[in-house]
Amino acid sequence: MTATPSTVVNVGADLFADAVEAQAVPAARVDWRPPMTGTEDDLVAVAADPLRREANERALAAMLDVTATLVDVAPASEVLGLQRGEFLHAGPPIGWERASGPLRGGLMAGAALEGLVDDPEDAVPLFEAGTSVSLEPCHHRSAVGPMAGVVTPSMWMFVLEDQATGRRTYCSLNEGLGKVLRYGAYSPDVLTRLRWMGDVLGPLLRAAVRGADDVDVTGILTQMLQMGDEAHNRNRAGTLMLLRDLSPAMVTSGFDAADVAQALRFIGGNDHFFLNLAMPACKLALDAARDIEGSTMVVAMARNGTDFGIQVAGTGDEWFTGPAQLADGLYLGSYGPDDANPDIGDSAITETAGIGGFAMATAPAIVRFVGGSVPDALATTRRMHEITLGENPRWSVPVLEFQGTPTGIDVTKVCRTGILPQINTGMAGRVAGVGQVGAGLVTPPAEIFPKALARLAELSRGRADARTPA
Template sequence: MKNIISDPLNVINVGLAKFADPFVAHSVPVISCQWQPPAGGVAETAWQLAQITNNPIVEAANEIAFSRYLEANPILTGVGTAVDSIPGMGSKQILHSGPPVAWRDMCGPQQGAIIGAILFEGWSSTAEDAQKLAKNGDIELTPAQHLNAVGPMAGIISPSMPVWIVKNEMLGNLTYCNFNEGLGKVLRFGAYSDDVLNRLRWMADVLAPVLQEAVEIMGGLELKPLMASALHMGDEVHNRNAAATSLFFRKLAPAALQGSADKAQISEALSFIAGNDHFFLNLSMAACKSMLDAASGVENSSMVTVMARNGVQFGIRISAFPDRWFVTEAPLVEGLFFPGYTGADAAPDLGDSAITETAGVGGFAMAASPAIVQFVGGDVAQAVENSRKMQRITLGRNSAFTLPMLDFAGTAAGIDIRKVVDTGILPIINTGIAHKDAGVGQIGAGLTAAPLECFTQALRALYYNLNT
């Protein structure tokens, strides 16, 4: 006790921040250690967590799932029409982002995008009639994830729309994503004006054939090396894709120019891509989906394979239960708003693009993209810290995706529901912010996190599966 009183003190504070106040008041150096009870303080869930932490059955399953994710090699193999390319898609079906949601419960941007898709397909000539078709159940509305597809924001894919086709070379699983329309008033934010519909028709009639032939001439394109290079050039391949789009353009343009399409149409197609820094986003999403689908379906694995939102609910799926959603209310996004807009104008979190974070890029790789903080808020130190923090809730690192600012360490990957519930650290997501009303468009960008409730639901399900 004499030494404690007389010697200089250095204090580590565990628990409430106020515990440190008396020491701070007397100029004693204090390091605060963030800590909270596991499972949000719910004793029953904490006990279940304890039972499956270090469980050899779960550990073995995770080793299989994570290795399949790491070994996956997504290759862009083609471009096709959704109804002809996506197995199980019907001729009067529309795919949307996030977990299942009924028309009456959908957010404004998603309803607007479905109206636009109905008009694009020619199933109706007016927005009013299109709304009636959706409301009456004449159109089948299905989560894109159920058919191995993904889409940003509203995530709409209708039968006549062109899609990317990505194949995992290792297991042969196929994934799909729609094309990126660019910024401004676009379908994915719920806009369906004539200029939006005309752009979609041009993408189907002109852009898609040019890209289809170019991909055939290239003989396919490995996406992982391209994404890895983009991470070294300042992208995180979710909200910043300037480098990835440029790298893709360099591969695509020579092949497109060898194609048989009219040269004016080739020029239009290449100019459209060159003017859209986000063009690669949809390919990044399809690649990430391909890698995570490879890890899906491993019995007793606690690895997260899907994080998605529909503007109403946030949902996850884990490897052990590939066809089951664990959902809760979608959070709002904190970030930077465009002039004239505030948080009161924003829709809750929306889109399938969190598949990038699920695969260890996007928000998990913000240390690679210092410039992203100008778009989503925060500072460079926070971006680096976010990438470090994600290492505490993942099964390992992906050495294929390295981060220069972390001494080229691999990105944190393989979100483990057990670690999320234990630490309370939530997977970080950087994302665009949509206006709550259809058609207004993007009003900002920022950061959010996957809600804890999804992970506690999944953990309880895994516990009961192991004990029944």
């Protein structure tokens, strides 16, 4: 007589487990998936690389060791060396001919802001000719930009520093939501707001930052994750803590009281204001892990509205790209999927560092903004642990027994499991000038990870050949 098993382990599809449980036998389900198609040989080559384990340990440790401090606010011409006609943008490199609607709209607004044209729509021939203007990714200048990510010489930038090493990163000031330059809008009110930010808000913040005690951005991130923010699409607590740190110095800065009051109202009414500090803080940490030979850790994820690109610690500044995907989420007013542009922005640097979509469990209220459910948020954070090298002990998730956020995306784990990084994001209108149309959830195109893996395998095989006696 055959004994009934006390439990059954089911690997892969749930059909067998469902049938077993229907007969009152417990089944332990293992969510196993085959590696991404065509990656098997490259996975073997990278797994055999003697540098990989130590390199990944070094990369993760270097990232976790960074503390970001807000040290200044200054024009991009001053801190990035941007000259007239030079524009930065989000994502991997791209030219005007392939630029998405929101990126084009942001560039058109930037051209008018800099006085290159009187009307933003007159900027189109300027960019088509390309003789007096140039485009470059923010990442290539140690900067990050949300959504279109357009930075022009006169825009004011947050300056963050790792005071142990002196390394710095930069990000523009946050305009708010809706019809704003970073979503591709360029109407007169957009330009009026940007000019006020350049004439009043930037100089006032510079005086406050220089006159206040050091603003520990990493410390604020640590606290806000305990207060319901995930630091990508929810930054309410972070914005209020920044105001707490800077308000006294703003009030005593000597600026006109009406200007100070307007600035306080603007920041206090813009829950996303802290995002533009969270992003360069994440980049500052991840840049510490760049150029570590043999490491398979992702150090940047970025989108320009046409392409989605990643960079890896062990492959230098090379971009691995694929088509940007359309987010699945909630739309504003009468907008729908046909109105939305594919994913855009450098803000996925937050997920690359282990917050944002990776920390959705710490901010379950985010589902009201990007869609999904609270159980989905918890499951997402748990799932991201399967593709990361470790946890961040600074950034913990109370509802998961204060487990650290999943940190250090590993190209090999993504290829081996087929699990893609989860990003929560705003959605820009696909037509230049429209602005924001919604917010949602998105993943990178799957093919970029096998591309990165193939390059890592090529480098690994090259090192193996160099070690083999002739």
